Amino acid sequence: MNNQIFESVDHYIGDLLGQEDDALLAATHSLAEAGMPAISVSPNQGKFLQLLAQLCNAKNILELGTLAGYSTIWMARALPKDGKLITVEYDPKHAAVAQNNIKRAGLTSQVEIRTGKAIEILPQLAEAGAGPFDMIFIDADKPPYTEYFQWALRLSRPGTLIVADNVIRDGKVLDENNTEPAVQGARRFNAMLGANAAVSATILQMVGVKEYDGMALAIVK
């Protein structure tokens, strides 16, 4: 697929509506400096997540998959002063880089990074009585997305918005014989979502500066 037009239009939209300030630019630069993969959401996707957080008047956000804290910063900026965002990151090096970026963004008091495997932290959060969250963004490893979603439901209330990134995988989810774990995880997640009566959901196809993919949006009934 020729993505040039999607990339150019993404830059056009970003220049108009998704400008990054120094803290966001520094978070992106920190990836290369620390030898981390450039797999953050794009600027326009970050702005989209921020608008979603504002739309649901989020005071309490949960994120799975922090990386350098780029999406974290976009979403946390939608919070009121007494709002809180918990973000879960498996890799301690990523968590340390993110902590620094969050500090630079002036969000230390609102953002808490939990370091560990999401599948272990989620039950801890539930046991500790965390939530219900107003918005939950799932963007960690893809194979257990279905399990992450089940935990997200337990940490939700009616009206909670659950967002899951990377569920279309360049269209590879159409191929039931694809053996990539991330594609299989996304296919399993999408099938579960389609059959889940606890939520009203859709998937938006995403094109732009990143590879062709999709974001699932689900509102808890």
Ligand SMILES: C[S@@+](CC[C@H](N)C(=O)[O-])C[C@H]1O[C@@H](n2cnc3c(N)ncnc32)[C@H](O)[C@@H]1O
């Ligand atoms: C796509 S990146 C997150 C990008 C970030 N949300 C952003 O847009 O700026 C995925 C992150 O999930 C982390 N991760 C992978 N497996 C995980 C697990 N089992 N539990 C928690 N985090 C995990 C990776 O280390 C990586 O930092």
